[in-house]
Amino acid sequence: MEFEELGIGEECGVFGCLAAGSWPTELDVPHVITLGLVGLQHRGQESAGIVTSDGESAHSFKVHKGMGLVNHVFSEDSLKKLYVSNLGIGHTRYSTSGVSVLDNCQPFVVETLHGKIAVAHNGELTNAMRLRRKLMRHGVGLSTSSDSELITQLLAFTPPLEQDDTPDWVARIKNLMNETPTSYSLLMMHKDIIYAVRDPYGNRPLCIGRLVPVGDINGKGKNNAATEGWVVSSESCSFLSIGAEYYREVMPGEIVKISRYDVQTLDIVPRPQGDPAAFCIFEYVYFARPDSIFEGQMVYSVRRRCGQQLAIEAPVEADLVSTVPESATPAALGYAQKCGLPYVEVLCKNRYVGRTFIQPNMRLRQLGVAKKFGVLSDNFKGKRVVLIDDSIVRGNTISPIIKLLRESGAKEVHIRVASPPIKFPCYMGINIPTKEELIANRPEFKDLAGYIGADSVVYLSVEGLVSSVQESIKARQDHENNLKTNKFKSGKIGHCTACLVGVYPVELEW
Amino acid sequence: MEFEELGIGEECGVFGCLAAGSWPTELDVPHVITLGLVGLQHRGQESAGIVTSDGESAHSFKVHKGMGLVNHVFSEDSLKKLYVSNLGIGHTRYSTSGVSVLDNCQPFVVETLHGKIAVAHNGELTNAMRLRRKLMRHGVGLSTSSDSELITQLLAFTPPLEQDDTPDWVARIKNLMNETPTSYSLLMMHKDIIYAVRDPYGNRPLCIGRLVPVGDINGKGKNNAATEGWVVSSESCSFLSIGAEYYREVMPGEIVKISRYDVQTLDIVPRPQGDPAAFCIFEYVYFARPDSIFEGQMVYSVRRRCGQQLAIEAPVEADLVSTVPESATPAALGYAQKCGLPYVEVLCKNRYVGRTFIQPNMRLRQLGVAKKFGVLSDNFKGKRVVLIDDSIVRGNTISPIIKLLRESGAKEVHIRVASPPIKFPCYMGINIPTKEELIANRPEFKDLAGYIGADSVVYLSVEGLVSSVQESIKARQDHENNLKTNKFKSGKIGHCTACLVGVYPVELEW
């Protein structure tokens, strides 16, 4: 199932790159950022933008933004506009309905008394409305509805302690973090520095990679330090395609300064006493690419463990286990392995079916999601099928698939869902259908199997999901070591499950 | 000669429309604004934008902007987005080199504590840098380089006297006008009101028109008061095409409030004692459409008078008078009439020659401006031609035309220019080539006739231009009466001739 089917969507991806060593660099900074954003494209397809700096002038950035996919927005021609640059940050944005306008396209740039700053962020401020009012009361007009502008204008404010001629960006960032507890992973660029910041709850991911010299196509320049550098990204999956190595996560509350000389932790803003971290558990379930690493573990492994856990929680007598391609495949392989049934493909995807035109009363309309799949009927004719899906959110997309399988000869179709039902809205950066649209809140949920036409349907339990995420001892240990290293003593592993259980990491404000 | 040839360009046109009578109106407000902007298209071809309001909510505007000509930006589809609306303001922007980006596209909209405001303006603030620094020192980050954002953020500020819950927009506008003396004609929309403001020097034009019911295509609804309304525009030339009648000019320093009930003068901000008004004299010479009315007189008439005056100042023995089409034609007809020579066409224009591709070393390159004209050789073979141009700014476009005429048989070619030479930069909203590019500042100017290949060349004198503009007694009287009516006692007729003589209406700041 794809996000568009599920009606659930991440808000954004952020990516930064800074060339190490002597400047001007030989590193193709704008190209690196572009490819980095391509690696984050699954986090947002609406618009993309890059802002670069030569690192010399605090007053001139190069900017290119546009609507659409990264590869569409950044042609060779538009990339030329971003050179010469030694550092830069980029952003890719999710297509939320209605306000998909270029104005909201990031990174957001403003001129301050001390030069220009650019901000790219992923997340959603839980107290945005209060902050907007505060700014407006101060006499600042806000030109967009985006949290990025809000963050940028808050950063443009001079805190009382600051001397007029020497901006104290760290103080300003801490000021911002004191104003708003969550949710944001953000990059801020000023002149020759990129600041990478993750909110104290660590709700959204952010990690750092190291660009190593790879040489040119003939292998020359493998030791060319002039092509070294740092990258910072929402997900580590974007590192491989640019020849970068995973370095480490930015910790919850951490303010990292990336300069041509090094990567430094400037400060770690703590959470209120006792509050656990609240990394979004749906990054593991849905959003992240399976090859990304969070908290020391690969997303793919968590998903496979979810499948294994599901096999323990909800076994079924059947002939084969299969997947709704492609995102449920790790869980399906985990389920199959755990219960000893063969893993078999029953559906193949037509990757050319895009946004399909809609015409009222059209006979083709009702075929719905089935248009996206071909059926491999020989593989399951007369068999009992366990079909693993990664979620059932609204319940309107799995029925046609079950119908397809039955009509093509499946004897039984049992649905197993590798995540718990979503019941509550998210206010931290994820688009979720309205409460009324969520199948888990509807009367049909009582007889869900009947409603969707399955022989049985079982979701993974919340506990099962949490333990699948947290059970990895190695991950936990590494992670705790990390926390110690970073002197983040109050650190407690924790994940936000608000959309499942309705308990939010911070009090919500309006 | 077109502006693009001359290298001189106006910055903008503004247009607003507000439906009178009961709301929701039957008036097609967005269509009216679109056509109004089409009528101002000569003032700016880079981008266009419209913001509309239903007049009910202070928090929701409808916005559409885009790069390119008005007709390109506003399709039927994009216009639909602007409905339902009872009022709105629009803007069309000149293509200045380099920063032609959507970000600078107006009207500029921000949200304030009291709802959204939209601002469209024409002009350039002479103390913009100081105001930018002031705002930034206050902690406001500026996201564009446009004066419109500056104006909007200044308006977003709460003046000390204002109570939190009741915005005093007039006080804010006056506050703004105290901060910056010139140059701006601006429209500001908030909820159900359009404020129309002209700076105390009246440097840029602004006038008001009344929409009278015209009925539909079958003549029905001629008395339908529901289609009445007010329009406000940089130039009156845009009124005819929307069925509006010229009402009056906005006076220098005047703040006009346009509501569904009436048009009121809220205040008139005076100039410093003794300062005359400083309406840009080049609006008459170049920028305005000939059918526009300024200060009670038609631009066309002024241009013809310039031609007549030129005939007095610089007569020449010749066989015929002609024009560089199309803008110099009124002056040519005036010149011909005054000196009793026949008016004859010698050039015809190929209106399909657009921005011509450029290829280095191409034989076609050097044909230059000649590509735009056909030569009507039978009309002047063996004759002595007086060719009237409305200006010679850089001197590089008239030579190929003279060459064409000579090669096609003209016996003599005398150039008469219906305006004085430009020698100084403008800081009030007009793009002028650099001092070095201006032919009047170059050594070739001493033998300009020789340089451009003419038998003689004479410019209109500054005094001649000023008297052509001011001599119209009727215009002067009407205007003075206007001034009295509006209690603008300190009113002195005056025109800015800074680019000709180097004396600016206000002290320039950096």
Added chain:
Amino acid sequence: MEFEELGIGEECGVFGCLAAGSWPTELDVPHVITLGLVGLQHRGQESAGIVTSDGESAHSFKVHKGMGLVNHVFSEDSLKKLYVSNLGIGHTRYSTSGVSVLDNCQPFVVETLHGKIAVAHNGELTNAMRLRRKLMRHGVGLSTSSDSELITQLLAFTPPLEQDDTPDWVARIKNLMNETPTSYSLLMMHKDIIYAVRDPYGNRPLCIGRLVPVGDINGKGKNNAATEGWVVSSESCSFLSIGAEYYREVMPGEIVKISRYDVQTLDIVPRPQGDPAAFCIFEYVYFARPDSIFEGQMVYSVRRRCGQQLAIEAPVEADLVSTVPESATPAALGYAQKCGLPYVEVLCKNRYVGRTFIQPNMRLRQLGVAKKFGVLSDNFKGKRVVLIDDSIVRGNTISPIIKLLRESGAKEVHIRVASPPIKFPCYMGINIPTKEELIANRPEFKDLAGYIGADSVVYLSVEGLVSSVQESIKARQDHENNLKTNKFKSGKIGHCTACLVGVYPVELEW
């Protein structure tokens, strides 16, 4: 009035260029053709195409075509595709309703046994249906509805006499000309030759120009014979902009061969005994650019003579003479001069008003053509105006103009039309509204002045038009000399007035 208003339209323009001297040439053949087509853009705005050849291989042409204006279709990038070339032909096509598809875009190219041929033509075959059936009966499937494909397939046929290995293109062209008497001016390119052909009646124009070396932008290479060449064009107006000199017309029935060595008349196909030539008289009235030369006279001069003749035929007591800009201006100047009244401008054009969006019931709809004009009211308030138009075809565009003038203070408005009323369809390449749409065939025509709201309205007589076209003695003599030179003994001056009088130069076939 523009063609779009009139509902009358030319079909096409053709343009060819062949470099003289040694090949590969230094001449920018594709750029020359592009600029040549820009000069013919008034003859067709729907689509444009260019086919070029290096002159070496008979089997490889370079082709680029597209919908829209020449400058839009031919960017620097698309022009690159047409190099290296030593000769080429191009075409620009009128936007006829309905079938405006790329398939019909010319030049048309086919491969024959002897290599590729490309054909560009202007005109319409009066016996097209019969020829289509003939070809189809022979087993040729026709892929478009265009006459160009028809002509090309007819040229692809081997005439009986031809030896298999040596194509006799002249025989084939003569064969084609025997099959169809009119109307066509066409260019055919094969390998290293351009054939220029005009039908025996000379219904459509075609003329030849000589490219002289102009040197580069620094004046170098003025004697560079390597940039010499030949051009051939529907109208001579396209010569000036490419630095070409007018050479001569292609005569009715003439087959001209243009090679790198010279320009030769291969043959002249005669008309049936007694038939006069039938050059379309509306090329003079409407279609051609005023600076074009036909039959030894400038179009502008003919139009001015039409105005003079109209002053003789239909004088009126009035205060001033004016024009509906821009096409009626030569006639208006002629009229004014003849009757001794001053020529004054009363309308100015908003050149940015394009295809205006249409919305049913919109108040703005009925303003109609008025949207295109501004009114120079000061010039005619209280005066009696004679307004010259170049035609009134459907009668629906002049009324709003008259209304505008009256409302702006004109005391009287007399319409004088510088051509006779159109009453009959054209089958030779011109789009004319249906008989029912033509005002001259409608009952309102009896009281046309009343219908359009004028004080009086008079058209030019057919005799007046013909004499204005033919009276120029110099033109006639030159032309007759031309005819003799070309041994075209049966030559009789003649013009097609079919749309005015209903008598067609050839019998029509269906």
Added chain:
Amino acid sequence: MEFEELGIGEECGVFGCLAAGSWPTELDVPHVITLGLVGLQHRGQESAGIVTSDGESAHSFKVHKGMGLVNHVFSEDSLKKLYVSNLGIGHTRYSTSGVSVLDNCQPFVVETLHGKIAVAHNGELTNAMRLRRKLMRHGVGLSTSSDSELITQLLAFTPPLEQDDTPDWVARIKNLMNETPTSYSLLMMHKDIIYAVRDPYGNRPLCIGRLVPVGDINGKGKNNAATEGWVVSSESCSFLSIGAEYYREVMPGEIVKISRYDVQTLDIVPRPQGDPAAFCIFEYVYFARPDSIFEGQMVYSVRRRCGQQLAIEAPVEADLVSTVPESATPAALGYAQKCGLPYVEVLCKNRYVGRTFIQPNMRLRQLGVAKKFGVLSDNFKGKRVVLIDDSIVRGNTISPIIKLLRESGAKEVHIRVASPPIKFPCYMGINIPTKEELIANRPEFKDLAGYIGADSVVYLSVEGLVSSVQESIKARQDHENNLKTNKFKSGKIGHCTACLVGVYPVELEW
């Protein structure tokens, strides 16, 4: 591996639809064809076209074609142009380098003496050059280089026996089939009939489906016979998405007539004595979608058998079996199952990596294909991996993948290729790299494992491939029964393996 990586490409897909029952139909014929073409999109992404007919007039088709993907070419707006229609055919075309122009976009339409015909075809005529010369000698000019035009013009020819007024399309089709033995699967539409033809060797696929009433989105109209109809498609995979049922294959040499009344076999043109059928074996290996059915068997099953056969032919001691996603997955699952090793995913795909921009000297360049994949390193760290690929054609794409796996911790990487090496060109519709580019013909092939950096590499044998395709007894029996039913007595199962062994089904002509 995708085709673009492999450098191998199918030429086309064809799809037709004809409404059964009373006309005008309620069936959305143009929408059905569009979705059918979307289901064939993997066979060609360059251009798409649809031609429809109302079935009443033989002279008017509705046509829409365009460059790009089906969903891009056919918007709701362009689909409207194709209504009202009761039948139609469509085409999707592969992007071959160089001649990707709209001119070659199919279906090809020509007007004949008996009305218009439209042709869509998949394949390549082995004697095209001879046929082109024959047509041109007859006097037909050919406007494109496509075989479709050739076929269409051959069909436009009247065979000697035909009476002028009654076209015998079957005789014409048979005439065509006698002229050219292979390779083509084609659809021809005339008025109210679609003819579906497969060449005598059956080189390209073609099959028929039945549209059954599905009712509207509310389930109404499930028995509405007015929405019944027939579809014909290159592959059956396009049936499911339009609610059609698989009916049967068109047999080699068969001419099928599809009318509103029924589906009839008009004739079966035999192959020369003794010649076996020659269905392209690479349809099974590469081109077809896995859910398509050829010769009674599912493509997916054949691919899995290839994997099983490969496990028998080339076993290896290892820890896990994996796939280069996505096309090699069936073979990988077959291999894993056969040799008892676990199937594990090692790569995940970034589906947003499109045509990546290329910049010389860019460090990112050399990352090459690696940009498309993420590595699931936790799944294989320290393990011996058998990686199944569906082919190695040029050998330049597998090396970076092997390098990625090794760098991410794979202990050993053994490559197993589920098809034999390609050594010879195809002249029947498949683009294959030049002989020199094919890795199997290069010196590196001797030590391929070393060259690509693998521990071992083995291809499937030709015999292994053929037996995997032909071993399915059920398939063979069904197929033979089919052959008998269709009286196709000379039928011998056979597959074209020309690109593997160099023996072509027919003698090649030039």
